[in-house]
Amino acid sequence: MKYDLNLLPVFVTMMDERNVTRAAERLGMTQPALSNALNRLRDTLKDPLFIRERYGMKPTLMAEDLAPTIRAALSALDEAIGGQQEFDPGQATRQFTIAPNSYVEFALMPEIVSRLRDIAPGVRLRLIPFGNDLVETGAVSGATEMVLGRIVDPPDNMVVQHLMDDSLACVVRKDHPDVKDKLTQELYEGLRHVNVLPPGRIRTGLFQALQQRGLKREVAVSVTHFLAVPEMVAVSDYCATLPSLICQRLARDERLKVLPAPVDLGTFPVELAWHVRYRSDPAHRWLRSLIADVAKDHGLPVAEGHAG
Secondary structure, three states: OOOOOOOHHHHHHHHOOOOOOHHHHHHHOOHHHHHHHHHHHHHHHHOOOEEOOEEEEEEHHHHHHHHHHHHHHHHHHHHHHHHHOOOOOOOOEEEEEEEEEEEHHOOOOOEEEEEEHHEEEOOOEOOOOOOHHHHHOOOOOOOOOOEEEEOOOOOOOEEEEEEEEEEEEEEEEEOOOOOOOOOOHHHHHHHHHEEOOOOOEEEEEEEHHHHHOOOEEEEEEEHHHHHHHHHHHOOOEEEEEHHHHHHHHHOOOEEEEEEEEEOOOOOOEEEEEEHHHOOOOHHHHHHHHHHHHHHHHHHHOOOOEOOO
16 A cells, blocks of 8 residues: 655644644645545545544544554654755755743743844744743654753653753842842841742752751742843832742843842753754754754853752
């Protein structure tokens, strides 16, 4: 039996999205074109593959059984073909889908974008939320090409590379009535705090570090992104404990000042993860190298303890 290999990415994307509209958008196809491809695949395999339900498309038992084999076959093809290709960043026109956590998006992505502009102007990035679940990001299936942040319990088909470590510092408003040039533990515990609750493990690391050092903190307000912190701190007497690299960015704001934490809160890791199917992809390897270089330039020179 002859198979149209062009139909296999349609199948995998439908398994990931369970929605024709979203699958078509991800593949850069029109919805009618994707529906036509799906019908051809159904005819070939003599199975409906996906059944429409109230909240999306449910895979049939055959689709569930075929999915691991088809994913593995595509991965093997990608690795075999990709390893034979060369990558010229100056001429490339590829788009990468990347899931950075909010820390990486704020602290590292601007420099990554700047280098791409200079070295590979035709390379485009599509950033999607990191979240807590690698499956939700599309990284486990390979639909998302890279994940940047703190990677916990990756599955066997994910490769994880340690990029850098960062420490923690504090930021308050420049004319704070109680904080001069140093934060003591007593002063820190007497202040009210802005707490950042991004998705992922950074917040867990900070909570553990504070607990391990016996440092107490009264939280006045919690926000969901580091970008909200400068405005909150600038108009209040609150303090925020943040990654040092983010504090360096905020130090450029004339309304704010950055101070060391009252005790050493240790460090936390920043990692890069990708599906094994991209291991030999020359373009992917090149972008991984560029990201690693950016992280090396910004991270701590020596990794010591981790903040949780």
